[in-house]
Amino acid sequence: MSLAIVHSRSIDALSAPEVRVEVHLANGLPSFTLVGLADLEVKEARERVRSAIQNSGLDFPNNKRITVNLAPADLPKDSGRFDLPIALGILAAAGQIDADRLAGFEFAGELSLAGDVRPVRGALAMGLALQRSAASTRVLVLPTASAQEAALVPGLALRAAEHLADVVRAFVAGESAAACELPVPVPAPPAVTAARPDLREVKGQAGAKRVLEIAAAGGHSVLMVGPPGTGKSMLAQRFVGLLPPLDTDEALESAAxxxxxxxxxxERWAERVLRAPHHTASPVALVGGGSPPQPGEISLAHHGVLFLDELPEFPRAALEALREPLETGRIVVSRAARRAEFPARFQLVAAMNPCPCGMLGHPQRACRCTPEAIARYQSRLSGPLLDRIDAQVEVPAVPPDALAAAPRGESTAVVAARVVAARSRALQRQGCVNTELAGDALDRHAALDAAASAFLQAVTLRLGWSARSFHRVLRLARTIADLAEAPAIATPHVAEAIQYRRVLTTG
Structure with missing residues (x-):
């Protein structure tokens, strides 16, 4: 037949919409035309496909007018993932393979000039999209390395390919369906968690450790303020170890x-990630962008931790771009031609010095900064951004004699056990972590008695807090009560939560 249709998938943010690769061979002047809103990498497939077919010992129809349409026409297509389906479409239209057999499969893979099938980006997203689509009975054929990623999707019918000739051999006209010899990839074994730095290695800093425990239990964001060398980075690097393990859905989202x-x-399957971009990162690097839109650091930290050291040194535009994702857990990247939405439910752990020289409040070294310089430095963090950070904690300098005499504290495993227990109480009670409580659910599960309510209202009025700050204190207090195994929030829980909102002012 002179017309063949092969199924594939494009990548649009975290979704993978289906693409029909339609190939038509006609008489006329020999040509190879590719249409369907294809990017430059896709258009270059013409030369890769031609060489791959010829170097695989197959016949390329040089005397035909070849037209390849990637449908739907209004969906942008990029990368070399369509090389393999285009090559198979040409061979099917030329009658070298059975076009009818291709209907039950989807293909993606970049071809080398020798016909090797190279890995493609977004294999997990493609597997998830196929599993959830109406065409879930199809078999997905991917390069071997990409198939090992997609094999993590449970229940997905999958095959792996090393070379174009292997795929063609499985679909030769006249062979039975059982003749497909493409191997089934074996899912990657569960990750052996590498030894992470232990919390007990940080001597002293009991207050900061307490705040990190609360943040891990309730999913809260944290800002640590202190002079250089007091352990802020050490604490942040050990924070990931306090978080509970990812469930299957969360691990798939993070990996996708x-x-x-x-x-x-x-090998890093099901591990929570720690992203720590440098303070010179641009807004696009943090929130995502480009053409086509790519995820930024906040999305790559989805279900993990985003550590921003030297927070005031980040560009103001980059910090302000964090405000919406901290509230909604997602980011929408809009460009003139495309719009993409990425998940961004991360935990923010930030660190900063209290002043430009960093020595404000240091017991041994004097601060050289003027009050105006200190105010100017701290004002690099806007009030609305600070309002969205749940807890602030001082990380003071520890004198050398106290540091030498300080015993090792609790290990990460001990603290993590308390975190898991507190999260379990929250999930059983309300079905989400405390930082996600909102509306009626917040009123119901973070209700205060008369004394605690009057106390919090008085503090809110005195400090001029916004309604957002008021509600964040309620969520913090709910987590503190969960760690204390208290069924209701009491005044001491509220008092502790209040002191974690007063290190920096929002005025």
Whole structure:
């Protein structure tokens, strides 16, 4: 037949819409035309496909007018993932393979000039999309390395391909359906969690450790303020170990986002990520963007931790871009031609010095900064941004004699056990972590008695807090009560939550 249709998938943010690769061979002047809103990498497939077919010992129809349409026409297509389906479409239209057999499969893979099938980005997103689509009975054929990623999707019918000739051999006209010899990829084994830095290695800083425990239990964001060398970075690097393990859905979401950038490693399966961009990162690097839109650091930290050291040194526009994702857990990247939505439910852990020289409040070294310089430095963080950070904590300098005499504190495992228990109470009570409580659910599960309510209202009025700050204190108090195994929030829980909102002012 002169017309063949092969199924594939494009990548649009975290979704993978279906693409029909339609190939038509006609008489006329020999040509190879590719249409369907294809990007430059896709249009270059013409030369890759031609060489791959010829170097695989197959016949390329050089005497035909070849037209390839990637439908739907209004969906942008990028990367070399369509090389394999285009090559199979040409061979099917030329009668070298059985076009009818291709209907039950979807293909993606970049071809080398020798016919090798190279990995593609977004394999996990493609697998998830196929599993959830009406065409879930189809078999997905991917390069071997990409198939090992997609094999993590439970219940997905999957095959792996090393070379174009292997795929063609499985679909030769006249062979039975059982003749497909493409191997089934084995899912990656569960990750052996590498030894993480232990919390007991940080001597002293009991207050900061307490705040990190509360943040891990309730999913809260944290800002640590203190002079250089007091352990802020050490504490942040150990925070990931306090978080509960990811469930299957969360692990798949996290891995699918990493797969979009080619950064997923099967051996890191189901591990929470820690992203720590440098303070020179641009707004696009943090929230995502580009053409086509790619996920930024906040999305790559989905279900993980985003650590921003030297917070005031980040560009103001980059920090302000964090405000919406901190509230909604998602980011919408809008460009003239495309709009993409990425999940961004991350935990923010930030650190900063109290002043430009960093020595404000240091017991041994004097601060050289003027009050105006200190105010100017701290004002780099806007009030609305500070309003969205749940807890602030001082990380003071520890004198050398106290540091030498300080015993090792609790290990990460001990603190993590309390975090898991507190999260379990919250999930059984309300079905979400405390930081996600809102509206009626917040009123119902974070209700205060008369004394605690009057106390919080008085503090809110005295400090001029916004309604957002008021509600964040309620969520913090709910987490503190969960850690204390208290069924209701009491005044001491509210008092502790209040002191974590007063390190920096929002005025």
């Amino acid at each position: 986002i990493a797969s979009l950038t080619g950064g997923f490693a099967p």
